[in-house]
Amino acid sequence: MSSSSPITYPTLPPKLILTSTKAYFPPSRTISYLGSILDTKNNILPLLTSHRDQVCFVLIPDFLTIYPCAQTLTASNNLTSPNPSSWPIHLGAQNAFQSSTYGAYTGEIVPAALKELGCTVVELNHAERRRLLGESDESAAAKAAAVCALGMIPLVCIGELDKPKNTHGPLSQAVGLAMSQLTPQIEAVLRAVPPDAPVIFAYEPVWAIGAAEPAGVDYVGPVVQAIREVAGRARAGTSKAAEVKVVYGGSAGPGLWSGKTNGGNGLGKWVDGLFLGRFAHEISGIRAVVEEVVESLDKS
Numbered sequence: 001m002s003s004s005s006p007i008t009y010p011t012l013p014p015k016l017i018l019t020s021t022k023a024y025f026p027p028s029r030t031i032s033y034l035g036s037i038l039d040t041k042n043n044i045l046p047l048l049t050s051h052r053d054q055v056c057f058v059l060i061p062d063f064l065t066i067y068p069c070a071q072t073l074t075a076s077n078n079l080t081s082p083n084p085s086s087w088p089i090h091l092g093a094q095n096a097f098q099s100s101t102y103g104a105y106t107g108e109i110v111p112a113a114l115k116e117l118g119c120t121v122v123e124l125n126h127a128e129r130r131r132l133l134g135e136s137d138e139s140a141a142a143k144a145a146a147v148c149a150l151g152m153i154p155l156v157c158i159g160e161l162d163k164p165k166n167t168h169g170p171l172s173q174a175v176g177l178a179m180s181q182l183t184p185q186i187e188a189v190l191r192a193v194p195p196d197a198p199v200i201f202a203y204e205p206v207w208a209i210g211a212a213e214p215a216g217v218d219y220v221g222p223v224v225q226a227i228r229e230v231a232g233r234a235r236a237g238t239s240k241a242a243e244v245k246v247v248y249g250g251s252a253g254p255g256l257w258s259g260k261t262n263g264g265n266g267l268g269k270w271v272d273g274l275f276l277g278r279f280a281h282e283i284s285g286i287r288a289v290v291e292e293v294v295e296s297l298d299k300s
């Protein structure tokens, strides 16, 4: 790409359902998992296809299986080379190195390679990488800039470390405490990427990841609202500012979007999507979430 070529980014529909397999699956399981997602008998693909302009599914497998997943998606469309815009789902990566070029970066995966395989989204800054590998707001910002330079969309995980002591009654204190940790994470990334680059923030309270249940809707909603305000301020006054989406992750699964498991108090009214982990390991979990999102679209 010449430095003067304008960068174009993938277009995403309003609602997103994303899932990362982290490092849970052997490669063979990831391949059969994708096969099940694409199998029309499982009624995920027909729902996604008929609501293509409103919702999309993003599979984020481990690095080793991105290539075979891209081949499967290409073959499923009778294509000979990757053309993500014609794939029925999007493909993402779980990380990338902070270089916008190929080079001497032993053991790293550069965004250019992910782009060539058909990835449209690159997850960055997951809490597990911050805890295990010392990643930081600065590394997230540098990686996000490299991802955007290649015309992909960064999916930047942000989250506060500690569970609020009290989420009953007025929430302003709990939201304020969360935002004191979230604001620098948001601003570092938005300072580093061009204003016309779309960004997805995955709000994942660190204490809700790998838990028995997600954070409460009455807490997540106002935090998401505050995240949107911080992002809006960071991009205020810039011309052609691209959309910043906010999705929720952290033990998300069936019932959360619609509120079916929560007296009807669904998270869908607050967020642009859900970022699924363990509760998408079974195909039935993905199908249930896709059904809830589609049902909410049909009602609106």
Ligand SMILES: O=C[C@H](O)COP(=O)(O)O
Pocket (backbone or CB within 6 Å): 020, 204, 208, 209, 210, 211, 249, 250, 251, 252, 275, 276, 277, 278, 279
């Ligand atoms: O990447 C996904 C999130 O970390 C959520 O994972 P989880 O649903 O297993 O808690």
